[in-house]
Amino acid sequence: MKKRFLMLLMAAGLALPGWSQVTFPLNGVYDERPGVYAFTNATIVIDPQTTLDNATLLIRNGIIEAVGKDVKLPAGAVVTNLQGKRIYPALIDLESTYGMPEVKRAPGQGGRAPQQHESNKKGAYYWNQAIQPETDASQLFKVTEQSADELRKLGFGAVLTHHHDGIARGNGALVSLADDRENTVMLRAGVSAHYSFSKGTSTQAYPNSPMGSVALLRQAFYDADWYKRGGAKEQANLSLDALSKQKSIPQIFEAPDKFGILRADKIGDEFGIQFIVKGTGDEYQRLDEVKATGASLIVPLAFPQAYDVEDAWDADNVSLAELKHWEMAPANAGMLAKANIPFALTAAGLRNKADFWNNLRKAIEYGLPEAKALEALTTAPARLIKADDLLSTLQKGKLANFIITSGNLFSPDNIIYENWIRGNRHIVNDKSVADLRGTYTLTIGNQKNLKLLITGKSVEKPEYQITVNDTTRLTPKVAVSNDLLSIQVQLDKKPGTGTTRLTGYRENGSLKGDGTLPDGTPVKWTATLAQAYQPTATKADTSKVNKPEIGKPLYPFVGMGNTEKPKAETLLIRNATVWTNEKDGIMGSTDVLVQNGKIAQVGKNLAAPAGAKVIDGTGKHLTNGIIDEHSHIALFSVNEGGQSSSAEVRMGDVVNSDDINIYRQLAGGVTSSQLLHGSANSIGGQSALIKLKWGESPENMLIKGTDGFIKFALGENVKQSNWGIANPTRFPQTRMGVEQVYFDHFVRAREYDNAWKKYNALPAKEKLNAVPPRRDIELDALAEILNKKRFITCHSYVQSEINMLMKVADSLGFKVNTFTHILEGYKVADKMAKHGAGGSSFADWWAYKMEVKDAIPYNAALMQREGVTVSINSDDAEMARRLNQEAAKTVEYGGIAEEDAWKMVTLNPAKLLHLDNRLGSIRAGKDADLVLWNNNPLSVYARPEKTIIDGAIYFDLQAEDQKRGEMQKERARLIQKMLTAKVGGAPTQRPTFRRARMFHCEDVEGIMAEGETEHKH
Template identity: 55%
Template sequence: MKRAFEKPGRALLSRGVAYALNRHRSKLLVFSLLLAGSYAHAQETYPVNGIADPKEGCYAFTHATIIKDAQTTLSNATLVVRDGRIVDAGPAAVIPKDAVVVDCKGKYIYPSFVDIFSSYGQTEIKRTGGSWNAAPQFLSNTKGAYGWNQAIKSEINAVDLFAVDEAKAATLREAGFGTVVSQPTDGVARGTATLVTLANGKENKVIIKEKVAAGYSFDKGTSTQNYPSSQMGYIALLRQTFLDAQWYKSQPAKEGVNLSLQAWNANQQLPSIFEVKDKWDALRADKIGDEFGVQYIIKAGGNEYQRMAEIAATKATFILPLNFPGAIDMEDPSDARFVSLTDMKHWEMAPSQPAAFEKANIPFCLTAADLKDVKSFLSSVRKAIEYGLSEQKALDALTKTPATTLKVYDKVGSLEAGKLANFLITSGPVFNENTVLLQNWVQGNRYLIKSDAWNDIRGVYTINLTPGNSIKIEIKGTPAAPAVTVLQKDTIAGRIDINNKLVTLSLPLAKNARNNIRLSGLISDNGWSGTGVDTVGSAIRWNAVFAGITPAKADSAKKKAAVDMGPVYYPFSGYGWDKLPQQQDILIKNATVWTNEKEGRLENTDVLVRNGKIAQIGKNLAAGSARVIDGTGKHLSAGIIDEHSHIAISNGVNESSQAVTAEVRIGDVLNPDDVNIYRQLSGGVTSSHLLHGSANPIGGQSQLIKLRWGQNAEELKVTAWDPFIKFALGENVKQSNWGDRNTVRFPQTRMGVEQVYVDAFTRARDYEKQGPGKRRDLELDALAEILNAKRFITCHSYVQSEINMLMHVADSFHFRVNTFTHILEGYKVADKMKAHGAGAGTFADWWAYKMEVQDAIPYNAAIMHKVGVVTAINSDDAEMARRLNQEAGKIVKYGGVPEEEALKMVTLNPAKLLHVDSRTGSIKVGKDADLVLWSDNPLSIYAKAEKTIVDGIVEFDRDYDLQLRQRIAAERNRLTQKLLGEKKKGTPTQKASFAPDEMYHCEDLQGGHQEGLGLTSGAGF
């Protein structure tokens, strides 16, 4: 029996091989002629210091199980390699005469893995974030003929920066990789990536394709420039750069030389990889791509399994990291109470992400990116397989899929003639837990991984003792760490140590034996043999004969049982739905109906809902097939509309970097997972107007949403509504509360604020007059819409002088300010607002939280209402929005406003301000069925929203909420026990910690020079 590894060296051809060569002589002749042309020694430009010694490596790996690709396995096959390329692979492969023959009996050969997302060979990005006391930076400080924004680095080419790093290459090779995409990870546009192998050689030899992909992200990286400072700013910058590049291509003379835009245009011909941090970012990136005709390859964030229907709809190929979250230490209940159910469920379900992609038939690659230790890569793949990923798809995701995605399948990704000789030799199927990676060959060069494990000695042996009897032993464990047992009536554990070819054995003949047989000897191609002593110390000779591989037990080949996991919730939180609720016909009977129409309040009245609309209002209506809800003793109102909200927004409510940021859009950064949607449904809110903050005179475009809990971002949006934009006045925009270093950005005074408006609308008017070929400007597009009454203003305001100023500017440019929000001095200028046509959104009784609200009074809303200004009560606060009905009730007290008129201030009046009063805001036949069933008078502090209905869907039900709380408790307990079990097993755990939800107010600053400083303004209103 020959079981030892035959090290590469000139090997004599066996008679069988010679016979095979004679049979295929004609084939070999043609083959050799081809090789002569293909693999002739190449000339080099590098000088030789010494004697030239060109070598052409030729190897034949015989008797192997070759996995040519994920679909093709060849038994007892041969892989032939010459000069770094694969020549042939198969059972009938011809072995060249000059080949070094490597016997791979019992071994498996796989294509080396391809990592499509790596920073290997690139300089580590050091993010300084700027000095804490540095003044704002408005323009790029990159020297040269480049674009205006430092975050656009499309001119960067990884191939120019790439340097071989043998230490990192070795770590990646040990994980099974042979080829990687080397990508700089700095900036929103990151330039081009290069395809390289992990060979240890000169850079010019390992670079396979200079420009293989272009990179993008929602992260400005090392840029110290203020813009962009928010997620919506990143999106606006990408959209504007697309437009600028198109314009530059058609009008190059107008811009001069712009190397960034030149490179951007050139890079559009390459596959584009977009790195994101979560599922919603993935959809945002895809939406940008759809707008500009680009299908991004998306490097996922790790929680995309929570929205597989939306992810599948992108039609994108994904790159899936395997940095699954670690177990959380739940032993201390005081700490454990801070851990959200969302985090617990994500810990449990994250490893199922690759399987979810496979099940949804979404193409994907696997990457080692984001792992703290690349050595854990294969164990992470095995974990994904344990959670449902098939081994075939796992191999595809590491070989063929990345290669085809990058259009380099002619070079790597399978073991076919002509491709690079990048392959793994393993002791068994590569994803088996006990399989050892033995060697990784890259470009025909051998790299040892576990050289001492080449000889798989596991099996049953008969040891013949001279003099004496024979002993049967069994060797198990792994090739690198074998374990021995003596096979008698009872199996008895012994000891075995192997050092290269030397073996020592200590074999007990009985349990608890005081003395063992001790043997030492040599492992050779002809078997094992040596000398030793028996149990009484007498010298003996011995040899071992291989008797066969250990037969597998009947149940040992069974796969692990499927992992038991809880369901995905929509959204992914404790209060999410198992299945999204469906629209249904509903009859609410015998309620007190607050119509907000001329009919007023109707006692003991029925309301019928069909197809999401109010179908009938009256007494004793027939239910038909509709669900019947008893409203006896209860009150039914239109759903509350919050005219000024900042819930459900991701990564910044302010693009605070410039005075005018009309190009950014709240609609680009909706966060449907925000639990405040559910909380506000519990307070009767059905719609929210999500506004940009108040950090600049002209902020971003707002978004009206309906609180459709569980739906995705696009489905939250109210369609076909008049678009709005946020303006602001006062202390915030002149930066008086931003700190001493923020004295650079214009404006710094209230006078300057007026000039910002005049300048902006002057530029917008001039922009409209430009003819064909003009550069499309997203900022000026939005301002031009205002001039043309196609976009409407909601303006953050307090002081009467500034309110008058903005109305004067609007009159000068012939547009109208739609709504002044906050406006605590509105009572002073209500007549002028009425004449101008402006409405008001205000607080009921908030004042004295900063200097410019010192003149606020609780009668403000009542006075504006009585003058004839359409007045709403809004929140600007996630907590207050849950009780806007009570805020409306305060107006009855402060000013004697009738109850029905007060309720309109949180229902019909905000609908009027938002131009949707024809669709919602009152209970009228034909309007949307946005309704709240209250336990009491809706203006009462005792009233509870028992059911909140949006478009005929019961989005909140107080009885079901009680059931959800029980479900949450049970699910928390289940997962807590599971986590405690992980700790008990010795799994490393991370400390439980509190991670508060994002909650924004008008003044909250994020990013730019505020990033990392914890700067949110004091009062936050």
């Protein structure tokens, strides 16, 4: 019977009296106390929705045994009366480095650092050092008392920690913040899997861009799936084994900004993963898109400091986006809560952890409900990592992780007294310290016209003031030691009058003792409490508190952004000169009707439908929008140059919809662009075809249903001619090697494609038992070229290389869709026409490097006369604003007809991009991408008055001045607000000049940081 009783106790997980279940021998006396504690008469916040008054919390051996108003206290319990105090669940942080080794990156060596192409990590691991899912936080973890104490003082009882290094970072461990050994502090190992877009300490050349990081992680996920489905029979790989096993635990992705959240979710959708995403606090800028991801967020409380804008020149270096983010960042959590986006809060990112509570209270002031704040620090994080059976509420059976406070946790006057972790007490502030605050009638000897005021938000740090005759205010020096009080004050401000010294103690709420006057006369003194201190009223309902006024979000969140996204309208443009690019040519006094984002009718005297906006086009020219076949705007990076081929990367993964060049090019009549990879390697990345929808998200800018395109490159950039002395180690180093790269990769792609075709042709029963080929997203893209599903735009200059690539293509059975730049195209135009390649060229760029010394301005005209489809492109953010004038140059150089010249920036690029069924001309049924010009579009005096995309007006010259005025007014308001903040004592930072990066083909290093925008806007 006795044995059965012992077994029942052990099954219940209770410690047995008289012995302990320890795995470490102790060199000393064992502490066998039962650990039974009762906290009575407290206000107990069980969870964010449940609060009990005058209740009792009973814990035994680190576990909550009972909570309620009628809890029976067992014999031997240590009872603490918490009358007037509160108990809350201890806080949980999901974004921590606690106990992890420091991430030490190798020192940079600039352009002299040799390239590392293969992994230096020894063992059966993944080929790339940035993929390290085998990292186990529980094996790296070490208790760090100083860091634990810092977090305990904030009210945290447990954290999820992981090693913040790499793209696939391994798993996380849930640990308590107790000052104990690792084996008792560790709550759960392998709780979560962690990812980022940062390669961390990896010294490999690949990836060197955000799009490369995306591609590498996608490939790793595909490889892990292949490994699980049979690849393990072919090779051992500890990284892939770990990655495949981690799919069943919560997946947490650290995103660099709002766009990173959308990018991570896109990866998750591809692999059936719903990531929990750690953001940066700018989620409010894309609230609808963030909500649509369905992701739960981990949101920091790190807010930007105000800028020191006293100097007008310094102020000009602060962008409107930076000004607005300073104002709006504290409202982020409240806006997420209002939008019903689930999130947890984190202390990560704070310059000083002591700012945590001030920033949290600021977030509450800006609209975050207190109940939501508590949820975001307790139940939400526990639920996200499936630890809500262990932590987050004060319910029976859960760990005894709780904090004892003086009052409302979120009140500025609140004091955290104790933090109990697994039933072990950690004193934060001594709750036995007497509260001396109040107003006292002070008598010193015969002097009775005095008052002593003791105030302050904290009992531990009171503020003292003595008034004489209710007028003169004196600040005494006060020292408190246990129950003794020492005061020094100069009661008479006249020079040389000396200091009165008082020493005393507290008795029945009053103060008394002895003192010495400046002349040495001994006196008695008393301070009788006249009025108790009245703390700041606790906010019972934050929804009724007036929130600080803040500006509206902008779409995009930069200068010249819109307070609302443009919407498609029914438009009737009357009596314009219409450049149709169709058989009707240029039609005078013609109307164009736009409905539902399409061109509905083209003709004369069209009737305006009900509700249509009528635009007078008299004396003006209406064209379709300009299409830029070769652009690098609106991107966070342009080159992934770590390998000879980066066919796996996608420019669509790094579209920057906040780029001011989108708006500038709308002002130049551009409505669509092909965003190309650069020319750092022979085979570049996959293009993104976008419409310049200013204010839309990156995904909504992409043109849906298009053919796929990819960038290839020839010449100096590919063979790294100008990359510095140490860098040229990547194959190829010669033009001959470039040819070999193409043959090698396409032969492999054909074999790969055939392997998949053979596998897919298997009968269903055989396919079940067969191991599928390893999915290779680089070879996928090349196989699409062979299967005429993806098309090449090739960076090219020299005729010998142009001939070479056409011969390679002919021998392997594919075509080169477009040669871009193609400044020696006039030499091989007949061969291009025979091959079926188009030419996208500059109008008159030449002699800017050796490869283009034979360029001539007649190039476009000569290619067109040989039957080549010719377009004029920009490859430059500034030139794209004037592509109409670039087209006009072909009239001057080569005698091209005006209509044909105009087609070189409209219909012809649409043909090269296989979009001429939708874009490039004005015809009923085509997309309503239109530009209304004040003059002949080929004139140097021409300027767009309205730029329309899919029936929505994205640029309006008439509204330009008003929009710019509103921007300046908003800047002025925010600058004045910052000046006021500085006067009020707010910390400030010095503005820093940052030049906006405009990418070109060859740009590899100095990739613009995600989220960086044009500094003047």
